[in-house]
Structure formats: structure tokens, C-alpha cells
Amino acid sequence: MTPDHEVLVIGAGFSGIGAALGLRRAGIDDFVILEERDDVGGSWYANTYPGVAVDISAFSYSFAAEPFASWSRVFPPGEELKAYADHCIDAYALRPHLRFNSRVKRASYSESAHVWTVVLGDGTALTARFVICATGWLTKPKTPAIAGLDTFKGDLVHTAQWDRSLDLDGKRVGVIGTGASAVQIVPEIAERTERLHVYQRTPTWLLPKPDFAVPESVRRLFRRVPATQRTIRLLTDVVTELSFVIAMVHYRRFPFLAKAGEAASKLYLRRQVKGDRTLMRKLTPSYRVGCKRPSLSKGYWRTFTRDHVELVTEPIEEITPSGIRTADGEEQDLDVLILATGFHVLDNLPPFPMRGQGGRDLKEFWKTERFQTYEGTSIKGYPNLWFIVGPYSFTGGSWFGMIDYQVTHALRVIGEARRRRATEAVVRPEKHDRSFRRNLRRMRNTVFLDPSCRGTHSYYLDEHGDAPAVRPASTYEAAWRARHFDLDDYSYER
Structure with a gap:
């Protein structure tokens, strides 16, 4: 069976945009981005309340491969994040790949054809060899x-x-x-x-917000000497890692x-x-701070x-x-x-029925067997599928750092499947289970299991007492693992 598209990206927020940028760089052009709204930007398109702004430095809250030299402030307002989303779409000529007002109603995997079938709200069905689920967290208001x-x-x-x-x-x-x-x-x-x-x-x-305007002279310097902006990004990344990730994950x-x-x-x-x-x-x-x-x-x-x-x-x-x-x-x-x-976070994963091998629904799998993934992105029994934001994906640092390493992981596997002329790639159950056990073991060192966290209504925690909303690792470690995990942790079939 020849699917309608090689890759289907669900969501046109920054997670979906990041996936599309990765596909572009990998030379994969047969993809479509489904978005339930009528524009790109995800949370930054939907959230327009007074005072909405990013809560970490914009120098870290952006793609490393696509820096933006026009931030007006260190912590810019939401409308500038929406403008940055538009900038990325246009810089990589992604608009022809966008399909708006396309709410996914359900998705199912065919074990015989090795394709995903995605049914939209209007009844339209699309098929794809690979699916990257980029639906984010902050999508369903609570x-x-x-x-x-x-x-x-x-x-x-x-x-x-x-x-x-x-x-x-x-x-x-x-x-x-x-x-x-x-x-x-x-x-x-x-x-x-x-x-x-x-x-x-x-x-x-709360901590003080070191927000101030970025002078036009500095923005001109960023445009003329990009290395200066990369240096500032490195500094803000380190501060974010120390103040959030290290303090929480290595509590x-x-x-x-x-x-x-x-x-x-x-x-x-x-x-x-x-x-x-x-x-x-x-x-x-x-x-404790960090719960x-x-x-x-x-x-x-x-x-x-x-x-x-x-x-x-x-x-x-x-x-x-x-x-x-x-x-x-x-x-x-x-x-x-x-x-x-706030929003429904863990209980909104995935935001629509998704059936893998044997017809098993993913939400039901996670509900009965606890949230679990391989390296924060793929799941045993669900071939050709990767989540940008899923259980054990986000380290608590830069959202864009997470997008970068999740996309790197997915594209390495897709590239290997192409090299082997395989039509199916699925993580091996024993490798998946080992990754889950490692997360549970490391979680003992985090602040989330501190007794003071009980009763805080934190979206980090689930009904099992796990903290699957956070990956117990630094962003740098997660990025390294995405580049170096053994590709044979997946099995490939034709």
C-alpha cells in the first residue's frame, strides 16, 4: 500500500514546526502538518490574555538552528512568539505543507500495510507511513x-x-x-x-523576573555577528539548567x-x-521548590x-x-x-484515540500500565510513531531544547528505516522497558518524590505517584542520547 504521505505531523505549534524543520533539513518533503485551528503557533496563537509572555529567556526559547534577532525584550510578550512561529514557517517555506481546521478524531495502525490511518473531524481519512505527534501539553483548558x-x-x-x-x-x-x-x-x-x-x-x-528591553543596537549586533547571540543563548541555557533542571532532577x-x-x-x-x-x-x-x-x-x-x-x-x-x-x-x-x-496535561495524552498493534488504545495502555516511553518519544507496540511531548520527554529546561532532541531521535529512526528500505520501525520491548526502569530509578533522586509534594495538585505527578511529565535528566544528556542511542534498539520490517 502506498500511503498518502510519508510523514504526518499532528500539530502546528512549535513542536510541529520543529518537526517540519527537521524533516526539511533531512531532505524529506513528502509530509503534511495537520492543525485543528486556522493558524500556526499553538499555545501562542490561542493564549492572548493580558500579560501573556514567555517565562524563560527568549534566547533559550527558540530553535538553536533558527535564532531570532528581533526580540524586543529578554522575556517577550506572546505576540512576538506568534511572530516567531510565522517567521519559521516562512523561512522554511512550510505553508504548502499546512492543513488548517483539521482536527484529528482518531488514528489507527495497520499491521498488514504498515501505515497509520488518521481520521479527521469532517470524516476525511489520511494515511501516512510515519506519524510525529506534536500536539503539545497546553491545548485543553481545565x-x-x-x-x-x-x-x-x-x-x-x-x-x-x-x-x-x-x-x-x-x-x-x-x-x-x-x-x-x-x-x-x-x-x-x-x-x-x-x-x-x-x-x-x-x-x-516566585523569583524575580530579570526582564528588560533589548536595545536596537544589540539586535543589530545579533544580525551582523550571530555568534554573539549564540553565546548569550549558551549562558541562558546554563542558567536555566542550574536553576530548574539540576535543582529538581538532582535534588x-x-x-x-x-x-x-x-x-x-x-x-x-x-x-x-x-x-x-x-x-x-x-x-x-x-x-519544596520544584514540586x-x-x-x-x-x-x-x-x-x-x-x-x-x-x-x-x-x-x-x-x-x-x-x-x-x-x-x-x-x-x-x-x-x-x-x-x-491551567490545562489538562497528562490526562490529555494522547488527545484522541490512537490504536497500535493488536488494536490497543494508547490512552488505555498508559492508564493501566503507567505512563512509559522509550527515551521519552516512542512506545512499544506503536510502530512508526513518535511523540515530541509525551511521558518522560521534557527535562524542565528549554522547551525548544526538548523539541530539538525529540526530532533528532525520530529522524534518525526514519532515516535508518529508509536506508534499510523498511516500512516499519518499532522499539524493541526489552529496550523500551529498560528505558522506563531507568526513569523510575532516577526519579528517586528528584524533588518530585519528596513528601512535601503530595497534595500540591502538580501536573508533574500522576495518580500512580510517578512524575512522568519530567524526564530525570539534563537537557544536554537527553540531546546526547538522541544522537547516540543504538538504532538497533528498534526492529525494522518490510
Whole structure:
């Protein structure tokens, strides 16, 4: 059977764009990129709430092979990330490969034909020899299971589905959630509201955000001498690895890094809230830094020192037609309710039914036998399939570093299958299981198994007590392994 395409990439966010760039560099032109929305950019196209921005340096949050010299700031706003996605699409002439408004409904593998059949929402079926699943994590907004949510009569909006026409000026606004989205949106909207109530379930560790404008003279230097930008990227990569990856993944070996981060965060909190002990107590996490991803901010904590802003730590009992009632019986009338409650992450993998050998559904496999992968990207029993973002894929450092090494892995196998004239490549079960055992063994050294992490509602952890959202390795190790794993860890058939 001759499939419609050699490679099918699902998703046109940065993971899908990275896969397409890799295919271009490998000389593979028979591919299509399916995207359920009507434009590229993924999360950076969908998320347009006030204050949305990248939370690590843009010099690291970009493809190593496609640097961008036009960042206006060290931590640029979301619209610049969307512009960077467009830049990559045009620089590599990828638009003819894009197919928008193409939501994948299901995918299944034919063991006889060695092809994947992908059925779209409109009933169209496409076949491909190889599939790269680049659907990302932050795609399915999480709506909190709070009684009465559907009865609220005011304006109700999730940060991931922002309504740009929403008017907050002079309004009584409630924000549920204190994660990364809330840290960005709360300071941005505070001045516009008459009253702002932020409902916190779990406080977040914060560190100062060293954000500043990049002068035009520096941007010109980047364009004329690209090595200068590569040098800065190396520095920001190292800082990210030390502050996030090493501190989290090698917590038991280097506990002083986590303690230093907590001390720095507490000092920053003290300065932000001007010594208000009650507020400090409410905003100080009781878990180790790293149990949940810490955030960077320039003014989130300071916002709660404003007279018209209130931090509410009492549990929400019910949402009423006019506002929110908490467990202590207090009720606040609201005009606008903002859900900064994040996304379904692990429980949205994969985001559609995907059946491999024997017709087994991948979501069911992971549910019954725990999340597991080979080198964070492929799964036994699911030939010709690789995930850019899956269990044990992300080290916690640069998202783009992960994309680079995941794409490198997939393209090495596809290239080997082509060399052998094979139509099927599937990881050997014993190699897959060894990789999974290594991850479980290494996870013992991470912060995620610290008792303080229990009950934090961290998306790093799953119902089994594993932390499959993080690969227990540095980005540099993961990149090395992607370039050097034994290609015979896969079996190849024709």
C-alpha cells in the first residue's frame, strides 16, 4: 500500500514546526502538518490574555538552528512568539505543507500495510507511513469542578480562551488560580478593576523576573555577528539548567540549590509585600521548590498590597449567579470571573484515540500500565510513531531544547528505516522497558518524590505517584542520547 504521505505531523505549534524543520533539513518533503485551528503557533496563537509572555529567556526559547534577532525584550510578550512561529514557517517555506481546521478524531495502525490511518473531524481519512505527534501539553483548558459554575450570570472566561472584547474597567473581578497564567494576568489587570479578588488553593514559588528591553543596537549586533547571540543563548541555557533542571532532577544530590531558591524567593516576597507578615504567610508555599514549576514575576506579589486587591485563601464552596461563596460563609459579588486554572496535561495524552498493534488504545495502555516511553518519544507496540511531548520527554529546561532532541531521535529512526528500505520501525520491548526502569530509578533522586509534594495538585505527578511529565535528566544528556542511542534498539520490517 502506498500511503498518502510519508510523514504526518499532528500539530502546528512549535513542536510541529520543529518537526517540519527537521524533516526539511533531512531532505524529506513528502509530509503534511495537520492543525485543528486556522493558524500556526499553538499555545501562542490561542493564549492572548493580558500579560501573556514567555517565562524563560527568549534566547533559550527558540530553535538553536533558527535564532531570532528581533526580540524586543529578554522575556517577550506572546505576540512576538506568534511572530516567531510565522517567521519559521516562512523561512522554511512550510505553508504548502499546512492543513488548517483539521482536527484529528482518531488514528489507527495497520499491521498488514504498515501505515497509520488518521481520521479527521469532517470524516476525511489520511494515511501516512510515519506519524510525529506534536500536539503539545497546553491545548485543553481545565475547567474547575466547582458547584454552581454554570449558574454564574456575569462574564466568565478562561485565560486560554480569552475574549479580547471583555471590558474589565471599573469591574468587580474574581480570578481563580495562582499558577503561571495568574502570575501574569493579575498584575496586568489590577489597575483597571474596581475590586480584584484572587482565589488561591496552593501558593506558588516566585523569583524575580530579570526582564528588560533589548536595545536596537544589540539586535543589530545579533544580525551582523550571530555568534554573539549564540553565546548569550549558551549562558541562558546554563542558567536555566542550574536553576530548574539540576535543582529538581538532582535534588537529593544538590539539595542546597533548592534551598537557595527558596531563600531567594522568600527574600523577594518580603520585599514585595513590605513585611506584611499575614500576607507573607498566605503566599509562602509549604512544599519544596520544584514540586510545582516555579514562576518568574516582576510584580505579582506586590499587587496584593493594593487596597482594592484581596487574596482569598478560604476554599471555594460554591459559585453563585452573582459571585463566589467561600467555606467561611463570605460571599463576593462579581461582574467578571476569570479561570486561570491551567490545562489538562497528562490526562490529555494522547488527545484522541490512537490504536497500535493488536488494536490497543494508547490512552488505555498508559492508564493501566503507567505512563512509559522509550527515551521519552516512542512506545512499544506503536510502530512508526513518535511523540515530541509525551511521558518522560521534557527535562524542565528549554522547551525548544526538548523539541530539538525529540526530532533528532525520530529522524534518525526514519532515516535508518529508509536506508534499510523498511516500512516499519518499532522499539524493541526489552529496550523500551529498560528505558522506563531507568526513569523510575532516577526519579528517586528528584524533588518530585519528596513528601512535601503530595497534595500540591502538580501536573508533574500522576495518580500512580510517578512524575512522568519530567524526564530525570539534563537537557544536554537527553540531546546526547538522541544522537547516540543504538538504532538497533528498534526492529525494522518490510
